[in-house]
Amino acid sequence: MTVSGALAFGPYPVDPPVVLAPMAGITNVAFRQLCREHGAGLYVCEMVTTRALVERNPKTLRMIAFAEGERPRSLQLYGVDPVITRKAVEMIVDEGLADHIDLNFGCPVPKVTRKGGGSALPWRRRLFERIVRGAVEAAAPAGVPVTIKMRKGIDDEHLTYAEAGLIAQDAGVAAVALHGRTAAQRYSGTADWDAIADLKARLDVPVLGNGDIWEADDALRMVAHTGVDGVVVGRGCLGRPWLFADLAAAFAGRPERVMPALGEVAATMRRHAELLVAAFGSERDGCTDFRKHVAWYLKGFPVGAELRRALAMVSTLTELDDLLSRLDPAEPFPAHTLGQPRGRTNSPGKVALPDGWLATRDDDSVPEGAELPDSGG
Template identity: 75%
Template sequence: MAGITNLAFRQLCREQGAGIYVCEMITTQALVARNPKTYRMIEFGEQENPRSLQLYGVDPATVRKAVEMVVKENLADHVDANFGCSVKKVTRRGGGSALPWKRNLFRQIVRAMVEPARDAGIPVTIKMRKGIDDDHLTYIEAGQIAQEEGVTAVALHARTGEQRYSGEADWESIANLKQALDIPVLGNGDIWEADDALRMMRETGCDGVVIGRGCLGRPWLFRDLANAFRGSDERTMPALGEVATIMRRHAELLSRWLEDEREGVTGFRKHVAWYLKGFPVGTDLRRGMAMASSLMELDDLLGKLDQDAPFPTEVLGKPRGRTNSPARVVLPYGWLENRDDDTVPEGAELDDSGG
């Protein structure tokens, strides 16, 4: 969710419903170096509670320094460690979904996060995938290590790194992890509607869910989830006019956060197709919104929409956001040869955040 879960989008989602909204992926090296871009990315709103910080790192020493900074400078109330990213620039350095294969290094990194956070009462959670590929599954052992090291909860995206975002999530793996651990297990993968979350919890026994691509262009999903978890059948089916209002709010929040209207509206462009998915909107109008550079220009285009167009129920349960084909996970040279080798790969730490 790099480039998506910034302060503006998190505020928009909080306005729709309750939940813990995690910031974009922050690299521990960039945090320790006080990279200006990274510091902008860890800004939280005044009403944001808990302040949830997503960290990524490969060097235990750097990871520890980063969490010590979080504690000393009161940067967050919750730390979520990313061991699930399948992006090439991350895995080729041994990070993300590649890292749990090196179980000793994985344990050291988890310990480096938990120890400084524990005394400050800051919970540490982790998110991960099933493994590198079907021949190199790690999720059960990684979950057990995380539990032993004091992690509060584990979230599993029920795909391998090789799958990326293709195919269907293997919810059975979530059930397997739940049976193997005593700490809470959160499920992730193919939750497009609130009823998918209920079905996942029913079928796997997991303790909660993590939403990723499901909220793209659908921030009201969190309102539906809140209703679903309290036993209500009420679901949000906004007409196009209501969606237009939310789109305008999103662009406005981005502009306010970035303190630059043009930059905010430009940053909003990538969301247009997700919001309009399934609605009867012409190609020219869609293209115009995806090229807008000011709120006034966006207002003019939003005003041309058919405000009464009903929500397209045919897209319910359909994937949103990134979809791709499986691809071999790019790893550091010799990465698979020795699982117990805890050597940090040369140049492993990324000095920029965001995935």
């Protein structure tokens, strides 16, 4: 199956039509560079909060670092206050901090939804419209495209995706991405690709689908099922940055897929750690951040518990080199893990919301204390 590479966000073509979803603590400059070394697409940095950006929180400013040559520079904002969101976008435009802005209306984390943010926000349609329209207007003078990412709704009784998509389109967004789960589902169950198809049928702007893309062939199936213009990949690439090579091949109609032996995986792990050390400016900090990735890289490989544990406690690149040298480089890729979920999985649950949030859809007031003062998961 060959898919046209016609997707673009404003002046920026996205070819293949693949977007790396922002993931807290994961999609930093090092991981994005590693993924780009394996395949093309658009790679979004970790979500940052509008208030923290406007107030120049040092951690937030570090999080929006981009590698030299990284284009387009894609930044995701989380905000609940239309005024602060507009100021954040104006700052990005005035200081040339990014080439593309994505607005987060999909986060299901309680600390976000209980403030009325993330996947809770589209329920308040007037507030949602003010945020999106203000961001688009602030970005327009510089030609910076604004997109949104959202979920189906709060829960099955409070779906928002169809109306929110139309509101965003009318406000002038360049594209809309939909994760086919509600906030109440969190990361449980299966993604509703029928909802993604429904949204695609309703909108004229490009629609991207997100949810349960574990392999490149899943992306092709989603396109065939929903008609979407592109896909958003999150947990499927954890410990597998070469998935982007598979996606590029799949969208070009080529059959090859990357199945690295353990020696090649070890080399990728070393490269990831090296990039993290450079990004953090500290060998210890970079190696400490790398630890969370070890289990994902080694998923399905017959590596003993003691060696796994040691790798997940590394503090220096020399220590990492020594431990990686103990792996069997000829061990073939564990094909039985293909198609399996990766990263966090959890049970569905009640969504934390501000008091009285569901009572009205047309209240556009900003919940008290809604704006988070710092960024990061």
